[in-house]
Amino acid sequence: MKNVPFNRRAFLKSAVASSAAAVSVGLPQSAQAQQKAAAPPTPSAGYAFLNPDEAAFIEAVVDHMVPADELSPKGSDMGINTFIDRALAGGWGKGDRLYMQGPWKQGVPSQGYQLPLTPAELYRAGIASANAYCVKTYSKPFDKMPETQRQEFLVAWSTGKVNFENGPPARVFFTMLYQNVIEGMFSDPLYGGNQNKAGWKMIGFPGVIAVNQQNIEKYRDKKFPANPLGIADMS
Amino acid sequence: MATRLKEVDAVIVGLGWTGGILAKELSAAGLKVVALERGKMFSTAEDFQVPQVRDELRYVQRHELMQNAARDTLTIRNNPNQEALPMRRLGSFLPGEGAGGSGMHWSGHTWRWTDMEFKVRSRYEERYGKSFIPADMTIQDWGITYAELEPYYDKFERVAAVSGKAGNIDGQIQPGGNPFEAPRAREYPLPPLTPILANEVFSAAAKNAGYHPFPRPSANASRAYTNPDGVRFGACQYCGFCQRFGCEANAKGSPHMTVIPIAMRNPNFELRTHAWVSKILKDASGKRVTGVTYTNVLNGEEFEQPASIVLLTAYALNNVHLMLLSGLGQPYDPVSQKGVIGKNYCYQTGAGATLFFEGRNFNPFMSAGGSSASADDFNTNWDFDRGKHGWIGGYNLSSGFNTALPIGYRPVPRGTPAWGKEWKAATAKWYQTAMNVGVSGSVMANRYNYFDLDPTYRNAFGQPLMRMTFDYKENEHKMGRHAAQVINDLAKSMNPTRLNEATARTEPWTVVPYQSTHNTGGTIMGTSPRSSALNKYLQSWDYHNLFVVGANVFAHNASYNPTGPVGALAYWTADAVKRYTKNPAPLVSA
Numbered sequence: 001m002k003n004v005p006f007n008r009r010a011f012l013k014s015a016v017a018s019s020a021a022a023v024s025v026g027l028p029q030s031a032q033a034q035q036k037a038a039a040p041p042t043p044s045a046g047y048a049f050l051n052p053d054e055a056a057f058i059e060a061v062v063d064h065m066v067p068a069d070e071l072s073p074k075g076s077d078m079g080i081n082t083f084i085d086r087a088l089a090g091g092w093g094k095g096d097r098l099y100m101q102g103p104w105k106q107g108v109p110s111q112g113y114q115l116p117l118t119p120a121e122l123y124r125a126g127i128a129s130a131n132a133y134c135v136k137t138y139s140k141p142f143d144k145m146p147e148t149q150r151q152e153f154l155v156a157w158s159t160g161k162v163n164f165e166n167g168p169p170a171r172v173f174f175t176m177l178y179q180n181v182i183e184g185m186f187s188d189p190l191y192g193g194n195q196n197k198a199g200w201k202m203i204g205f206p207g208v209i210a211v212n213q214q215n216i217e218k219y220r221d222k223k224f225p226a227n228p229l230g231i232a233d234m235s
Numbered sequence: 236m237a238t239r240l241k242e243v244d245a246v247i248v249g250l251g252w253t254g255g256i257l258a259k260e261l262s263a264a265g266l267k268v269v270a271l272e273r274g275k276m277f278s279t280a281e282d283f284q285v286p287q288v289r290d291e292l293r294y295v296q297r298h299e300l301m302q303n304a305a306r307d308t309l310t311i312r313n314n315p316n317q318e319a320l321p322m323r324r325l326g327s328f329l330p331g332e333g334a335g336g337s338g339m340h341w342s343g344h345t346w347r348w349t350d351m352e353f354k355v356r357s358r359y360e361e362r363y364g365k366s367f368i369p370a371d372m373t374i375q376d377w378g379i380t381y382a383e384l385e386p387y388y389d390k391f392e393r394v395a396a397v398s399g400k401a402g403n404i405d406g407q408i409q410p411g412g413n414p415f416e417a418p419r420a421r422e423y424p425l426p427p428l429t430p431i432l433a434n435e436v437f438s439a440a441a442k443n444a445g446y447h448p449f450p451r452p453s454a455n456a457s458r459a460y461t462n463p464d465g466v467r468f469g470a471c472q473y474c475g476f477c478q479r480f481g482c483e484a485n486a487k488g489s490p491h492m493t494v495i496p497i498a499m500r501n502p503n504f505e506l507r508t509h510a511w512v513s514k515i516l517k518d519a520s521g522k523r524v525t526g527v528t529y530t531n532v533l534n535g536e537e538f539e540q541p542a543s544i545v546l547l548t549a550y551a552l553n554n555v556h557l558m559l560l561s562g563l564g565q566p567y568d569p570v571s572q573k574g575v576i577g578k579n580y581c582y583q584t585g586a587g588a589t590l591f592f593e594g595r596n597f598n599p600f601m602s603a604g605g606s607s608a609s610a611d612d613f614n615t616n617w618d619f620d621r622g623k624h625g626w627i628g629g630y631n632l633s634s635g636f637n638t639a640l641p642i643g644y645r646p647v648p649r650g651t652p653a654w655g656k657e658w659k660a661a662t663a664k665w666y667q668t669a670m671n672v673g674v675s676g677s678v679m680a681n682r683y684n685y686f687d688l689d690p691t692y693r694n695a696f697g698q699p700l701m702r703m704t705f706d707y708k709e710n711e712h713k714m715g716r717h718a719a720q721v722i723n724d725l726a727k728s729m730n731p732t733r734l735n736e737a738t739a740r741t742e743p744w745t746v747v748p749y750q751s752t753h754n755t756g757g758t759i760m761g762t763s764p765r766s767s768a769l770n771k772y773l774q775s776w777d778y779h780n781l782f783v784v785g786a787n788v789f790a791h792n793a794s795y796n797p798t799g800p801v802g803a804l805a806y807w808t809a810d811a812v813k814r815y816t817k818n819p820a821p822l823v824s825a
Binding site: 064065066067069071072092095096097098099100101103105107108109110111112113114151154158178181182183186187188190191199200202203204205206207208210211212213215216217219220221222223224229230231233234235 | 285286287289290291292296297298301303304305308311312313317318319320321322323324325326429431432435470471472473474475476595596597598600601640641642645653654655656659660662663666667691692693742743744745746747
């Protein structure tokens with residue numbers, strides 16, 4: 001480790017890379033060219049964690065929550081299902097940074113997550129419970145239900161009106177699932193979701209560029225011509 | 236069996252802002268100093284490069300720079316009648332890990348706390364009478380004055396590259412600054428950050444309402460800068476990835492690129508990373524500490540590091556935990572109100588409104604950590620009469636953006652569905668056309684908000700977790716109602732297309748979602764060993780060669796972010812330790 005307080009060479013390297021990105025934002029066509037050249041490969045088909053029933057459930061959820069329209073493709077076409085699968089197969093899903101020692105008690109809501117389950121284990125138990133609830137109530141698993149029933153179930157689930165018999169707390173699972181859908185829609189495409197930066201394009205978030213010292217005044221109360229770049233576009 | 240190492244002059248436990256400042260100052264004064272840091276070394280070049288550092292999932296959602304709750308966490312409850320349970324994942328607060336600590340992922344907000352805090356009990360009693368302070372509110376004077384700390388604030392602001400506008404230089408009110416700040420000897424080292432639209436819209440409305448808005452002082456260099464130690468800063472790029480992130484431009488004042496590398500150039504200083512300190516050792520006399528035990532977490536080897544002076548400079552919560560684990564001082568008991576270790580844990584509170592303006596462009600992704608305009612009319616303004624409102628403390632009113640990234644920030648008007656086409660349309664419509672007005676509020680100390688050791692749960696080293704007992708009390712609820720009213724009146728005066736009004740907090744404090752990494756108290760400074768753990772030089776009343784530095788010394792919590800006084804007190808303590816080495820004895824007689 002060199003003991004220098006300020007690594008000029010490394011800083012210049014980063015500043016130059018960043019400036020290049022800033023310039024390309026000002027020139028949408030060249031930015032587009034750069035994006036095409038550096039576009040990450042589409043995530044390969046197949047699931048690392050989800051089994052076929054679970055995958056069908058997750059695909060149905062993300063497509064219902066994020067339907068295709070003029071603003072974005074549908075959830076599975078954005079890779080939100082892939083994002084969730086990879087998150088569950090990886091460290092986060094296996095309980096990274098999660099204190100997993102007992103004893104286990106339910107506690108009160110202000111004490112936060114208290115389940116003896118990693119996120120992946122909660123998904124496994126939670127999807128089975130949700131489908132069991134759907135079969136009991138609607139005679140079909142979630143992915144076979146029509147739109148109106150999906151909507152009715154999701155509204156009831158998200159507002160605490162659904163209980164999973166002998167299963168994990170329905171609301172805790174919904175909270176985690178919803179958070180992961182949002183993450184899959186808006187995180188860097190590196191993680192499998194937000195493919196083609198469709199989530200960022202929908203709202204006008206410019207992504208990883210961000211050398212804005214000159215832009216603060218230039219774009220004050222003006223629309224920023226965002227053509228978002230992801231980490232892979234600049235690597 | 237721990238390997239006993241050669242004694243050094245001073246051992247530093249935890250290397251963030253406070254440990255880094257002490258490492259640099261004391262090694263320069265000729266002391267042989269060893270720092271033990273549980274995390275790894277960080278450098279801008281290796282750890283904070285673009286584009287990898289621009290990753291919201293990794294740094295914000297997955298806590299890349301934070302402590303690992305799987306190894307050590309706290310148990311949590313709202314009151315002594317509840318059973319505490321572990322905070323199984325970080326949430327409400329996010330202490331950092333590694334050489335640089337939370338000073339790498341902070342936003343840079345750097346305030347000067349004043350005598351309104353340091354003399355809190357005497358000033359409120361003098362103005363409003365003794366009975367104005369509720370019986371369970373254990374606020375007390377800190378034993379230090381603003382005048383004593385002023386040169387040290389100045390030093391820290393210059394080291395950390397704080398951009399701002401003075402409001403009071405030697406008693407002369409300065410246009411454009413905060414008229415309610417305490418007198419400063421001179422201007423900030425750097426001019427304020429360029430205001431963003433939300434700052435301008437807020438400031439215009441605040442002025443109309445008779446308030447006194449000013450740019451928030453922040454350690455985000457508004458232009459390229461060289462600090463008094465010769466450390467070079469790049470200019471802030473308003474990249475929008477500040478809080479939770481390291482800065483690739485070296486524009487955010489951080490210990491890993493200022494005080495720590497300077498200490499590391501000094502042969503008197505040695506840094507040992509991956510060194511987890513589990514105990515501070517004391518001698519048989521019970522008057523002195525003798526060193527620490529630690530584990531190399533890369534291989535499990537245990538060491539004892541003897542030292543003439545122990546400087547406890549980890550994150551505030553970890554400092555208190557180590558004091559309790561080491562049996563140093565008398566633990567606080569809320570029933571008898573005897574004991575001092577664990578006393579006066581405080582947090583912060585807040586309220587906020589979201590304002591939607593059809594057709595405007597706030598560009599929330601384009602901001603510095605400190606891109607806020609603030610007003611202290613209900614905070615450090617001592618002329619504001621709390622008597623008729625019946626609460627103690629204050630709140631800083633502000634508006635701006637800081638790290639408004641899309642997983643976490645997607646404002647929509649209340650009543651919008653949480654998914655589907657309508658949600659998508661609202662998310663797309665309002666992301667760039669909304670702004671916030673909010674407050675950060677103080678929390679006064681209370682008899683029943685405190686730390687002790689948990690009777691059940693243990694960390695990865697088999698030691699008891701620390702137990703946090705905390706909730707907001709009626710004083711904070713009253714202030715919250717006042718703040719919500721002020722916010723909403725101001726917001727309505729701005730005529731937004733839609734408005735999500737601020738509401739006063741009524742629910743108990745919860746461990747989720749994120750609220751603030753401004754945990755204070757537990758080993759507080761004060762005027763007497765009966766009511767405080769440390770004297771005004773942050774020297775233990777019980778063990779005169781032990782100094783404990785961090786927000787854990789705050790006797791209560793103010794509206795302001797804590798790093799200003801934390802940094803200033805670290806320099807103040809460095810001077811005290813230098814005097815102490817010439818005559819090792821209590822610096823204040825008990």
